[in-house]
Amino acid sequence: MGHSRKRTGKDGRPRYTAYYLDIKGQERSAGTFSNKKEADKAWQQAEAEVAKGRHGHAGRGRQTFQEYVEKKWLPNHVMEPQTRQSYTGMINKHVLPEFGPIRMVDIAPEHVRAWVARMQADGASPRLIQYCKGSILNAIFTTAFDDQVIFFHPSRGVKTPTVLKKPRKIVTTAQFDKLYQALPTADAQLLVETAIESGLRWGELTELRVKDLDSETRILTVSRAVVELSPRFHPEGKRFLVKDYPKDGEYRRFKLSRQIVDKLTAHIQSERLAENDLLFAHRQDDHPKTRRPHIALDDSDLGLTEPNEHGRRYRHGTMTAYNLAKCRCAPCKASYATYRANRRATGKDSPRQPRLCDTDGHIPRDWFRRQIWTPARQAAALGFTPRFHDLRHAHASWLLAGGADLQVVKERLGHSTIATTEKYLHTLPDADETALDALSRIRSRQ
Template sequence: MYDDARGRRQTAGTFATEKEAVAAWHAAEAEIAKGGLGDRRRGRQTFQTYVEKKWLPHQVLEATTRQDYTYKINKHLMGFFGPMRMCDILPEHVREWITEMQRKGASAATIQKCKRGILNSIFTTALNDQVISQHPSRGVRIPPVPKKPKKAITAKQFDGLYRALPDADSRLLVETIIESGLRWGEVAELRVKDLDFATRVLTVSRTVVELNPQFHPTQGRFLVKPYPKGKEYRRFKLSPQIVRKLKAHAVTRGLGEGDLFFTYLPVDQPKPRKLRPVPVPGAHGMTTANERGKSYDHGSLTAYTTGKCRCEYCKEAYRLYRGQRRATGKDNPRSPRVRQSDGHIPADWFRKQIWTPACKTAGLDHVTPHHLRHAHASWLLAGGADLQVVKERLGHASIATTEQHLHTLPNADETALAALEKIRGPQINEAPETSELDALKAENERLRAAFADVALALRPESRPHLSTA
């Protein structure tokens, strides 16, 4: 036996003689004294044990990051690395995992997030904790991830989207994003006290994130962080017209200094009933024979329950049957699902109920509320705003991120094309294209042939009746 670094009594193993046992605990305590591996058994714990009991519980992570890492570890890593001992994991195993992920159809971006963000962090911590003696994922290459250009909608597209929004509150929310460039979590947490109506200065000092209750400190749904992304406050001015609208909105709603500008107030709207087929038993044929060789009439209750047919006629017959039972009080209808909210707008509710229908009406595909932030940056830069000013308004950590919004609008290259036209214009106008020359030559040859035919027809020998006269 020996005492580890925390004074806990540990075993160095079982030996045949007392001399070997004494040498073993002397060696173990000597390793601790010089800062070496105090307990070599630590490397024999499995990847799953280390991650679930040591790494995840004690790693300093944002709540959203912890939630995302937990989902990705369980989905992409545990199945491969989970049963392996930490000391047995080698770089070749990491390369095998990458090949396995590609075989399953995982994207290069997913592989990059799992390897660089999670695996590297796990193995770096294990190396620092002296659980392993080498870093298995260091130097292992991953598939390249193409860098996609930023997407920004035009002012005309935004106008169409704005008109398609269903109510004044959603229009004001969307216009606030396009006027300020706020992230969704920042605009969802925007409160009256954050905007100085006199100076039109907006202070961004908080953001809200939506979590699974098991990752929330108090098992709630929304967590307000006392700092925005980048952990740095920012202040900037808004236009007079959006400030007037926000002030009028606050006065109309009777909002106090600490109240949210935009709150979750779901309206129970009846869903439009879709046309359903009429379930007339015997009028739609018979179902496919079941394992006992029996068939039933489509549109009958027996076909749904015993025949297990799920065609539209059989489902409608069962729906009507259940509706009749509920109408007579025999079955209790399921209570509608209620979203947990403390007043903050759920992002997926806004996307499904407000944003997506408006985008369909406006004819916009694959556009998210975050694209309004991109449009804000692109419009400022296209209008001549200073790059550093735009960086500070958006809260970017690097100016290189802001530069990605340059030339994202469809007409961004018009000045370059105009410059090219200015230089090449005279030469282009003076020399016709090859296809035009060929057309002119063909037309010239056709005219010459026509003139030759006319001249041949006018010769006297070609008109014998005239020569005889």
């Protein structure tokens, strides 16, 4: 039962504090007032709110957005480790600077709308704005609303800029052959060919182990995936986290072609891999860091740099051009490299230890992109810049273009809905040939 309690204020005047029992039976304050009538009214209103099921108390809404997110939402919200890492970075960079010091109860839709407008004015892409508002901010306010920290949803109904859906460009078989030939090693070729033959995601592909492949039945079982994290988001402070389930949360089994199974079997035998060994592993000794070749340049033919902010120009291939003109052409960079090498040779600078790839055997995605995929893509000169993940798109498109059943392709790729798989119908460049042939036949009748 609620009640009012009399006390004496600092000025010696009587004050009345209203108390009520929350849903757990704990006594809480509904505020302090100058007379008993107002105090009684306050605790009666508080008890009425508890009876309605709105068992939050005013103090919870007075906490700042930053306090709620950092102490309540992030520690307790269930999400994948990789999602937690992404959310934390976006919250610290884009959300907290705007909403951090504001009390939860004071945040209104107009604040969210103004924040979206500012991000757009600052040059943020529509996709970034949609991710920050639609995924992160909505999730925070939805949880706060469900927990009755706030009693209306500030970001619900606030519109974000339209994200343009660009047509998907699919790697053709001819383009894949060029890319395949440009890969530097046989191991890289086998990994990329397995990707196009299976349609696996990067985390599923690089976590494949010998035990996952049945060479007799040619059945591949996808039951795990690996994600690469910052050590502070890893439960054990490591870099790679193996999850006992793929992205869709379900195991899947499908058959591979005889030729790729034979290649994988030969790879297993030549590398003498055990049952629990990774099919594709990263070894530091196999990929030594190459140094840039030193090219001798004739200083007299290099010319002068563009004018700097003071209108001064300097001769290329000199330290003054590198430092004062901020020139980063090959001769200027070579001059700076020579200067640093001479200092190290005379003991004036401590040589930095060569950077090694931080890995437990899994292939780092960024390393593979920079050292293997991007050079091969550039050498192949495809006319566009496909990502490694586009091999998965190509796998789906090739299967559907070849007449594979839509449901079979859905289960093979691990899509949650068949609508996702349908996006790959008619995505190859020659997909409209049948329509054009039909148009030609109709026109020829006339």
